Amino acid sequence: MKNTFGTSLTVTLFGESHGAEIGAVIDGLAPGIPVDEEFIASQLTLRRPAGRISTARQEADPFRIVSGVFEGRTTGTPMAILIPNADTRSGDYQRGPARPGHADLTAYAKYHGYEDYRGGGHFSGRITAALVAAGAVAIAALRRKGIVIGTHVARCAGIDDAPFTDLSVDLPRLNSLSFAVLDEAKGQAMREAVENAAARCDSVGGILETAITGLPAGVGEPWFDTVESVLSHALFSVPAVKGVEFGSGFAFADMTGSQANDPIRMKDGKPVTTTNNNGGINGGITNGMPVIFRCAVKPTPSIAQEQQTVNPGTGTETTLVINGRHDPAIVHRARVVVDSVTALALCDLLALRFGTDWLAPHND
Ligand SMILES: Cc1cc2nc3c(=O)[nH]c(=O)nc-3n(C[C@H](O)[C@H](O)[C@H](O)COP(=O)(O)O)c2cc1C
Numbered sequence: 001m002k003n004t005f006g007t008s009l010t011v012t013l014f015g016e017s018h019g020a021e022i023g024a025v026i027d028g029l030a031p032g033i034p035v036d037e038e039f040i041a042s043q044l045t046l047r048r049p050a051g052r053i054s055t056a057r058q059e060a061d062p063f064r065i066v067s068g069v070f071e072g073r074t075t076g077t078p079m080a081i082l083i084p085n086a087d088t089r090s091g092d093y094q095r096g097p098a099r100p101g102h103a104d105l106t107a108y109a110k111y112h113g114y115e116d117y118r119g120g121g122h123f124s125g126r127i128t129a130a131l132v133a134a135g136a137v138a139i140a141a142l143r144r145k146g147i148v149i150g151t152h153v154a155r156c157a158g159i160d161d162a163p164f165t166d167l168s169v170d171l172p173r174l175n176s177l178s179f180a181v182l183d184e185a186k187g188q189a190m191r192e193a194v195e196n197a198a199a200r201c202d203s204v205g206g207i208l209e210t211a212i213t214g215l216p217a218g219v220g221e222p223w224f225d226t227v228e229s230v231l232s233h234a235l236f237s238v239p240a241v242k243g244v245e246f247g248s249g250f251a252f253a254d255m256t257g258s259q260a261n262d263p264i265r266m267k268d269g270k271p272v273t274t275t276n277n278n279g280g281i282n283g284g285i286t287n288g289m290p291v292i293f294r295c296a297v298k299p300t301p302s303i304a305q306e307q308q309t310v311n312p313g314t315g316t317e318t319t320l321v322i323n324g325r326h327d328p329a330i331v332h333r334a335r336v337v338v339d340s341v342t343a344l345a346l347c348d349l350l351a352l353r354f355g356t357d358w359l360a361p362h363n364d
């Protein structure tokens with residue numbers, strides 16, 4: 001029973017949605033990395049719910065870094081970040097009927113009724129605030145090395161954003177948007193669709209598409225620690241992510257080899273590919289092209305309609321109407337969470353390839 005990700009750089013998550021605090025411990029960070037608390041706060045703001053397209057729960061997230069940072073830089077020892085829970089309304093939850101699509105049933109199977117069921121407990125989307133705070137440190141460290149991660153809402157409620165294959169996309173601008181789309185008109189249509197779903201007591205899903213630029217070629221291992229597998233491991237940790245594909249992904253199934261292969265040329269003394277169907281990875285190893293992947297995010301499980309379920313404690317069938325505060329869509333809020341886990345996984349991969357100190361300023 002563990003809640004730790006990573007090999008060289010590890011992240012441990014703790015806390016429950018309605019407990020006193022949630023948090024993360026990052027271990028294996030190189031010493032000397034600048035820690036910008038304003039940047040951490042701005043990343044938390046990107047995850048914070050706002051308006052009718054998100055849960056009404058309001059958390060200011062006044063995080064505290066309680067170890068591992070001295071005079072604004074990492075010390076190289078475990079870094080712990082704490083975030084209090086303030087706006088809990090535990091009366092919305094009762095022990096008993098499992099919410100279909102949520103983790104109530106599986107939590108009962110694993111923790112035998114000892115789990116804190118309030119607000120989804122340890123499975124709650126709330127815990128992703130700690131992931132975002134930890135990920136902000138990794139995102140900033142990668143940027144110093146010229147590695148930039150950017151994600152947009154590629155689809156929401158069946159509405160597609162503009163495609164993201166154009167490598168001239170301004171990733172820092174995209175990252176600053178509260179609802180990250182390339183085509184703002186599509187973003188407006190998506191937001192309306194989310195509001196309409198909420199009005200129907202329903203929820204909607206979507207797809208997040210991510211690009212990573214500046215990654216050197218040669219990162220990753222050929223078999224079990226492929227870049228795809230390490231990133232997927234991190235991405236499937238994000239609650240509600242149910243699919244991950246790299247490059248052309250499942251569309252490869254209908255291509256021919258001549259369509260799928262990315263022709264290779266020389267540019268500025270380096271091999272580059274003229275297309276990027278392989279999403280920047282071959283044989284599990286980065287090829288120097290942008291890494292591109294997509295995550296399918298399911299509709300929020302807690303919907304305000306009567307649903308058929310069981311009470312796992314008594315084994316009886318029952319019906320359930322959920323009256324609490326919930327996101328009518330998760331995809332837009334999960335965007336910065338995806339960036340965060342991606343950054344943490346990349347720091348681990350880079351530390352394995354070049355050593356922990358590669359991210360340290362004295363190696364710039
Ligand atoms: C940012 C974020 C917010 C979420 N908000 C909610 C929510 O308001 N209500 C809910 O039922 N699930 C919400 N979820 C999803 C559940 O946490 C998730 O579906 C549940 O833990 C089951 O895990 P699974 O969907 O990965 O199987 C959220 C997830 C994330 C990442």
Ligand SMILES: C=C(O[C@@H]1CC(C(=O)O)=C[C@@H](OP(=O)(O)O)[C@H]1O)C(=O)O
Pocket residue numbers: 017055056057059087088089092118119120123124125126127129302324325326327
């Ligand atoms: C608090 C957040 O979202 C929560 C995620 C969540 C769930 O089941 O995942 C259930 C709801 O919790 P509560 O009933 O306590 O309001 C959401 O509000 C958050 O993401 O910050």
